[in-house]
Amino acid sequence: MTVTEDRPSVEPEIGQARKRKEDYRLITGRTRWTDNIVLPGMLHLAMVRSPFAHATITAIDASEARNAPNVVAVLTGADVAEVQGPLPCAWPITEDQKAPVHPAIAVDRVAFAGEVVAVVIARSAVAARDAAELVDVDYEDLPAALDLKDAAADTTLAHPDLGTNTSATWIFDSAEAGTGSPVEDAISTARDGGILLEREYRQQRLIPAFMEPRSTVVDPTGEQITMWSATQVPHILKIMLAMTQGIPESKLRVIAPDVGGGFGGKLQVTPEEVITLMAARRTGKPCKYTETRSESLMAGHHGRDQWQKLTLAATADGTVTGLKVELLADMGAYLGLVTPGIPILGAFMFNAIYKFPAYHFSCTNIFTNKTWTDAYRGAGRPEATFAIERLMDELAHEVGVDPLAIREKNWIKHEEFPFATVAGLEYDSGNYEAATAKARELFGYDELRAEQKRRRESGDPVQLGIGVSTFTEMCGLAPSRVLGSLNYGAGGWEHASVRMLPTGKVEVITGTSAHGQGHATAFSQIIADRLGVAFDDIEVLHGDTQVSHKGLDTYGSRSLVVGGEALVRAADKVIERARPIAAHMLEASADDLDFEAGRFSVRGTDQGVAMAEIALAVFAAHDLPDGVEPSLDAEATYDPVNFNYPHGTHLCALEIDTETGGVRMRKYACVDDIGNVINPLIVAGQVHGGLVQGIAQALWEEAVHDDAGTLVSASFVDYLVPTAADTISFDIEHTTTPALTNSLGTKGVGEAGTIASTPAVVNAVVDALRPFGVSDVRMPCTPERIWKAIHARDGADDGGGATAEAAMPHFDEDQAGANDEGAGR
């Protein structure tokens, strides 16, 4: 049976721009953020954090704080050393990976500025914070490993006991994997009459900067300990706490109530969650901790932070023949939940939509004395996409053709799907030609190119740059077998159940955990079509491990493509459970029944029975067929067979004032192929928000540390999350190539905008500045960096603008070893 066809009287829900069910509470302030929760006798926590990036804790005097008004207790690392357990890392990427123990409260040494050294527990948040000021900690400053390349050379050790800053090196080689030929052969060939691009790019450190600061409440007064937390991953959090805190999993309940954004930043098991749990267990009272924004920016995990050393080989006409990627990835001070695996997620994406016959990827994970890094929207894939899309523009420049032409020359043609990639994935579907043609038109590509030419010829001080990004991503994390092969500690399935209530309402339970994505609306649309139930009669329940007992939560653009498929399968089981009961009620054979629009009917007659009537009959259970269980409820656990591969063409036009370095975005148009769309309104929102996060990496955001390792961008004064005044309205459209690996033909969309937009913007910056001899500007492309890049050939300092020329000698075999700071050594 198909969902959307043969439904003469009912408009299908799927595809409709349904306004969100979730909105009413959010726009009227009837919200349940974790920090809103107040429980009887509740105590409040304030953290004492290290101001040093690397130091020994020599003494802590908490006596004054303990005696302060309304303070119940102060806990230091020494107080909890025996019980606090290590914070978990679920993704050791190699057998011999090195990692320091990660305590919730530092015991004798701190490894980044912002690490918790003590916690004050008091009757009010104000009392706790006042008393935290009174905790006197003596530190002995240690040298801090701060610069990623210096750290890779073990100049200073972030964790002296490890003896090295290298955590692990992970390698993929197409020749070894049997997915392609040796990349060194391609490079040698290219050196001799072909094109060899050797570049080095910097992925600056970013901060997820979700709007709701993290908050945790723990109530130890029930039979189960209940934790409310501003988390994306209540299920993972529960399992990890059980495994590390010595609490039986069955004695823990984790609830993610309203959660104010995450973007990967709340995909974590945090020190603060563990500390709040310990405080509640110690005091026997409900405890709450809510971070300040500065704490959030300082101590919530960061993202990106790589040096990318890249070698692209091509023939003289621009046909790509090989790609070699050597990464240095900054782990920061510790390995968080999935820290080491984040850059590895990029391993499969550097080859992108192009037909590279040879590919080599290596990534070396390095410790520094900074906040640890982990997932941030896109997680490994934006880094990969940036690198390859920047390189494709460089290749176009080298060959002297339009950047769209060089891409088309090298991309997988639509008739070539399914396509086995050099990185070992199978792309099931796509049509890059169609998305690009549509984007070109939407953008007005030829007109803007003509304008660019005019401005160049007239020497206009305001130059126009046009940036291209034809991205793909792997999303829908993830096939469990693939995760197993990557040594990840869990699977990638998702769970759903459907409960048919006697009054005709339907409860849908999902193991995904929305925090702004609109699952309640989109999943209702899916179930409405599948079961023929009214949209408003469906309630989507999630985010509470006692309601949704099983799941793997929300990240990696997985909720619809994995969780949605679980939902479809659960709904189909409901229909099959209802069928014999309907047959019994209709006194017909089950084989003669058709199910359509929520109604079983006897083929060839006007007899039928609606799902709601069956639900009531099952509830009464007075007259069911012999041996039939009185329940329609069903559940399903779905493990995806493949990732899925949304793609799109993004085009960006920027005006750059060459006299000031100022940037003004003129137009941004994108055509994304995300397969079938459940709700275009929600999809557009995901794209808009994703775009701005990616654009922000290109132009504004960077976590900046001073020479002592203090985060100087630790407030919204200094960390430049863009405002409405910085951004423009976007032109977004879609082409549709349904995914072949799920029933609904959907692909992920949550990360697409972020992955695609960063290189489109930087390519536009570089494109505008080509006449000035500029071939790279380091992110964020600030007016200062742009101005310096323009003036670099006048002999001025390039201001950290171009990295390309500095990188060239790294790759010249004649000069091998001339620069040992190169990435990937």
Add this chain to the structure above:
Amino acid sequence: MSRTTVPVTITVDGTRYTDEVEPRTLLVHYLREQVGKVGTVVGCDTSNCGACTVHLDGRSVKSCNVLAVQADGSEITTVEGLEKDGVLHPVQQAFHDCHGLQCGYCTPGMIMQSIDLLNENPDPSEEEIRSGLEGNLCRCTGYHNIVKAVQQAAGGAR
């Protein structure tokens, strides 16, 4: 540090509250912790994000930037006081219609600031909307649909 409190009388969403507050208590903490108006939220500690925006005597303020004692004798409207007799305020309705929110955390402040913006300028251009919302951060929507929502609400007012 002195723990003395001072009495304040503040009308919030039409109800008059008389309370004792510490002089240092910020209006947003008074609203959340003493009055229970948890619909208004805290997003930063530097007055950058605007999530705590409310109306004080009809004008938008960031309630993390006002002391509760400064609001003594004033009328405060929060996002919880906008809906009248089951009918959403046109700006609330427009945020819903235009998908101007995702996680919803910035939304209370964004709605209060948008109302103030439209009170000042009932027919703003896109640029005026964008600069009028500059003091409110959103991480989800990319502002695209927030701008559309304000445009819709402005159109409705005409």
